[in-house]
Amino acid sequence: MNQEPLKIGITCYPSLGGSGVVATELGKLLAEQGHQVHFIAHSIPFRLGSFHKNIFYHEVEVNDYYVFRYPPYDLSLASKMAQVAKMQQLDVLHVHYAVPHAVCALLAKQMVGNQLKVVTTLHGTDITVLAQDESLKDLIRLGINESDAVTAVSQDLIRETRELLDISRDIDLTYNFVDPRVYYYRDSKSLRQDYASPNEKIMMHISNFRPVKRVNDVVDIFARVQEHIPSKLLLVGEGPDLPKIQCRINELGLEDKVRFLGKQDEIAHVISMADVLLLPSEKESFGLVALEAMACGVPTVGSTAGGIPELVTHGETGFLAPIGDTETMAQHVLEILKDEALSERLRKACLERSMTMFCNKLIRGKYEEIYYRVLGRD
Numbered sequence: 478m479n480q481e482p483l484k485i486g487i488t489c490y491p492s493l494g495g496s497g498v499v500a501t502e503l504g505k506l507l508a509e510q511g512h513q514v515h516f517i518a519h520s521i522p523f524r525l526g527s528f529h530k531n532i533f534y535h536e537v538e539v540n541d542y543y544v545f546r547y548p549p550y551d552l553s554l555a556s557k558m559a560q561v562a563k564m565q566q567l568d569v570l571h572v573h574y575a576v577p578h579a580v581c582a583l584l585a586k587q588m589v590g591n592q593l594k595v596v597t598t599l600h601g602t603d604i605t606v607l608a609q610d611e612s613l614k615d616l617i618r619l620g621i622n623e624s625d626a627v628t629a630v631s632q633d634l635i636r637e638t639r640e641l642l643d644i645s646r647d648i649d650l651t652y653n654f655v656d657p658r659v660y661y662y663r664d665s666k667s668l669r670q671d672y673a674s675p676n677e678k679i680m681m682h683i684s685n686f687r688p689v690k691r692v693n694d695v696v697d698i699f700a701r702v703q704e705h706i707p708s709k710l711l712l713v714g715e716g717p718d719l720p721k722i723q724c725r726i727n728e729l730g731l732e733d734k735v736r737f738l739g740k741q742d743e744i745a746h747v748i749s750m751a752d753v754l755l756l757p758s759e760k761e762s763f764g765l766v767a768l769e770a771m772a773c774g775v776p777t778v779g780s781t782a783g784g785i786p787e788l789v790t791h792g793e794t795g796f797l798a799p800i801g802d803t804e805t806m807a808q809h810v811l812e813i814l815k816d817e818a819l820s821e822r823l824r825k826a827c828l829e830r831s832m833t834m835f836c837n838k839l840i841r842g843k844y845e846e847i848y849y850r851v852l853g854r855d
């Protein structure tokens with residue numbers, strides 16, 4: 478880095494899926510690069526890991542005075558952002574999600590002064606879920622339009638943001654990334670034995686089991702595949718649709734072939750057991766889990782929703798079909814599982830693509846460029 482190190486505040490949902498992971502991993506990379514990173518959140522980000530001299534955590538405490546009917550988290554966050562920005566002389570507040578984080582950061586900027594720059598990263602839910610609600614549209618638009626820079630994790634999310642919110646400002650594309658020191662193929666032979674016999678293949682789905690993930694389609698794909706090839710389905714994660722999915726699996730008489738692993742932290746170890754990852758989502762601005770699988774050499778079969786096609790190249794690092802077309806998805810899974818040469822070709826292409834297009838250093842550099850640009854130091 479030729480430029481002076483920066484002081485960067487990061488706010489994310491510290492315990493929420495992909496966006497929390499990306500925000501935390503980015504903070505760690507920036508700290509390694511010599512920047513000072515201040516996480517400002519309601520709890521410590523779950524992937525923060527061990528101590529680093531350049532990483533600080535500032536907890537937002539919510540004021541619960543009797544005059545408040547609801548404790549105002551957003552106002553407490555904005556105040557904390559302003560307080561940390563003044564005390565630590567932050568250059569940039571990098572917030573993940575427009576609502577509420579960008580809006581809070583804009584309030585903090587008003588308290589601190591224009592020298593504090595706000596960079597907002599859109600991960601999807603702002604646009605694909607919240608922007609469907611007319612009562613929130615103006616607020617999301619404000620968060621986006623007033624930020625000093627806005628980034629989004631796929632071209633498709635940029636397109637959707639422009640269309641749904643009628644936004645014309647520049648939005649930088651910053652794909653999600655993986656750290657190759659963490660995400661690489663782990664020898665999973667002994668772990669596999671606990672879930673499948675040597676002649677069986679393993680399909681895997683990892684998500685928060687929200688309706689947009691279409692986990693029923695995962696079960697449907699598996700039901701079709703296991704009729705032709707001995708196999709197991711491993712479901713990783715938890716969420717609102719899980720009970721429904723359990724019923725469906727029982728209805729289909731597949732309970733002996735499906736295992737529920739719950740939430741797991743060591744995702745690279747877990748993914749390395751899979752022959753194929755299933756991601757048939759209805760909406761998916763990026764699909765970080767498919768990238769994590771790719772980095773471990775595991776191809777994805779999924780839908781063409783959102784940003785998935787920017788990540789998974791059909792026929793090269795996996796196969797895609799229209800949302801809900803579980804028959805075609807199942808055929809693709811069978812193609813992979815039956816053809817060792819194809820499987821090996823996909824594996825190599827996955828490793829290559831994850832290391833080049835979605836390499837952590839490349840994307841960290843993009844974010845740094847954006848920070849220096851908004852500060853007028855480019």
Ligand code: GMT
Nearest residue numbers: 494495496600601760761762763764765
């Ligand atoms: O997928 C979710 O429900 C969680 C959500 C989140 O906030 O972590 O994921 C969104 O952000 C991830 C990181 O950028 C993306 O990989 C996911 O595709 C995106 N989810 C959706 O668009 C549904």
